[in-house]
Amino acid sequence: MSNKQFAVTIAGGGSTFTPGIILMLLDHLEEFPVRRICLYDNDEERQSWIGRACEILLRERAPQIQFQYTVDPATAFTDTDFVMAHIRVGKYAMRELDEKIPMKYGVVGQETCGPGGIAYGMRSIGGILEILDYMEQYSPNAWMLNYSNPAAIVAEATRLLRPDSKIINICDMPLGTMLRMAKILGINQKDLDIQYVGLNHFGWWTQVRDQDGNDLMPALKEYVKQNGYDVDIDSDQHMDESWHETFRKVRDVYAVDPDTLPNSYLKYYLFPDYVVEHTDPNYTRAHQVMDGREKEVFGAARDIIEKGTAQNCAFQVDEHAAYIVDLARALAFNTKEKMLLIVPNGGAIENFDPEAMVEIPCIIGRNGYEKVCQGKLPQFQKGLMEQQVSVEKLAVEAWIEGSYQKLWQALTLSKTVPSARVAKLILDDLIEANKGYWPELK
Numbered sequence: 392m393s394n395k396q397f398a399v400t401i402a403g404g405g406s407t408f409t410p411g412i413i414l415m416l417l418d419h420l421e422e423f424p425v426r427r428i429c430l431y432d433n434d435e436e437r438q439s440w441i442g443r444a445c446e447i448l449l450r451e452r453a454p455q456i457q458f459q460y461t462v463d464p465a466t467a468f469t470d471t472d473f474v475m476a477h478i479r480v481g482k483y484a485m486r487e488l489d490e491k492i493p494m495k496y497g498v499v500g501q502e503t504c505g506p507g508g509i510a511y512g513m514r515s516i517g518g519i520l521e522i523l524d525y526m527e528q529y530s531p532n533a534w535m536l537n538y539s540n541p542a543a544i545v546a547e548a549t550r551l552l553r554p555d556s557k558i559i560n561i562c563d564m565p566l567g568t569m570l571r572m573a574k575i576l577g578i579n580q581k582d583l584d585i586q587y588v589g590l591n592h593f594g595w596w597t598q599v600r601d602q603d604g605n606d607l608m609p610a611l612k613e614y615v616k617q618n619g620y621d622v623d624i625d626s627d628q629h630m631d632e633s634w635h636e637t638f639r640k641v642r643d644v645y646a647v648d649p650d651t652l653p654n655s656y657l658k659y660y661l662f663p664d665y666v667v668e669h670t671d672p673n674y675t676r677a678h679q680v681m682d683g684r685e686k687e688v689f690g691a692a693r694d695i696i697e698k699g700t701a702q703n704c705a706f707q708v709d710e711h712a713a714y715i716v717d718l719a720r721a722l723a724f725n726t727k728e729k730m731l732l733i734v735p736n737g738g739a740i741e742n743f744d745p746e747a748m749v750e751i752p753c754i755i756g757r758n759g760y761e762k763v764c765q766g767k768l769p770q771f772q773k774g775l776m777e778q779q780v781s782v783e784k785l786a787v788e789a790w791i792e793g794s795y796q797k798l799w800q801a802l803t804l805s806k807t808v809p810s811a812r813v814a815k816l817i818l819d820d821l822i823e824a825n826k827g828y829w830p831e832l833k
Contacts, residue, residue, distance in 0.1 A: 404430025411709025
């Protein structure tokens with residue numbers, strides 16, 4: 392391994408996840424040396440709280456790292472090696488509308504699934520393209536590691552509109568589930584060797600083994616059949632109860648196809664009636680985050696700024712985001728690590744759309760990734776995935792073409808929406824709510 396040190400730009404610097412990512416980078420300096428961290432956001436006031444607090448933290452814990460935060464693209468993206476992007480266009484005020492508008496019509500209100508996910512995607516595409524273009528203008532050899540939601544729609548947009556860009560789309564949800572699997576089994580997460588197939592937030596583990604090749608699926612299935620993925624891990628002390636409910640509901644999702652282990656987000660597609668019945672339309676997940684994580688992180692930032700020290704601060708390491716460092720290290724040092732990425736299918740799944748953006752294991756090295764072939768999909772998964780990938784493709788085509796018709800079709804195709812009539816009602820409300828964020832639709 393060389394002595395090279397890297398510059399990292401965090402796009403979405405005002406996010407509540409930024410302090411955890413910085414702490415995670417500090418925890419992995421031996422494997423991934425960092426010389427510079429720059430935060431970039433278009434919301435100067437919001438970022439200033441996180442930026443000032445992180446400036447104090449870095450001065451105390453890693454004064455050798457150059458740190459700055461800025462709203463100037465040239466400053467943020469010049470002389471950088473990696474752009475870690477986790478933006479939220481419209482912030483939590485728009486997420487609240489993404490969740491509440493579908494609920495008016497008895498439809499799942501969720502940030503990445505169904506109509507809410509489509510609405511969020513329509514806002515995110517332009518923001519991701521802008522950041523990607525800044526990176527290519529100021530640091531054309533850099534890699535963009537994008538984990539902005541909704542990853543499936545964003546990945547499809549970059550595939551079509553920036554096909555030659557050095558962007559890798561990735562999601563932490565499967566990694567978080569694998570952490571729970573490892574806890575269930577009593578082993579280290581790094582000891583898991585998996586096969587996984589699907590779309591983002593829409594997939595299945597088809598194989599789980601240890602490094603010696605022993606099949607771990609029977610033990611996992613026995614646990615999941617009774618408990619889902621609900622198991623006590625250290626990070627759960629900061630987790631909302633709604634997440635525990637989601638992990639427990641995996642029991643029912645698993646029962647639909649006990650040959651595999653499901654992504655927990657499949658509950659929104661296979662049990663949308665249950666989700667609606669168990670969601671308070673006046674207090675959705677957005678409220679939980681605003682009253683929980685938002686207040687905690689910004690409260691911790693203010694505390695650091697007022698005290699002038701980050702000693703004993705309340706910032707938490709984002710353990711799930713350790714995969715971002717693993718990905719950056721694999722690209723930088725050619726480690727050939729196997730990770731789940733969102734990539735063009737290109738035959739990796741034999742009986743599926745070759746142009747679909749699928750989530751599958753890939754081997755990461757200096758030149759990018761090599762896909763691990765997953766064979767053929769069973770009919771159940773194939774049918775579900777063909778419907779969902781059509782939703783994602785139509786949403787991106789609607790953004791590109793400014794097409795009302797195609798966005799209506801996207802909502803109509805979503806498994807969470809009962810009819811074209813309901814899809815149109817939701818769409819018209821979403822258009823009104825997203826004025827200034829979406830392209831004009833005709």
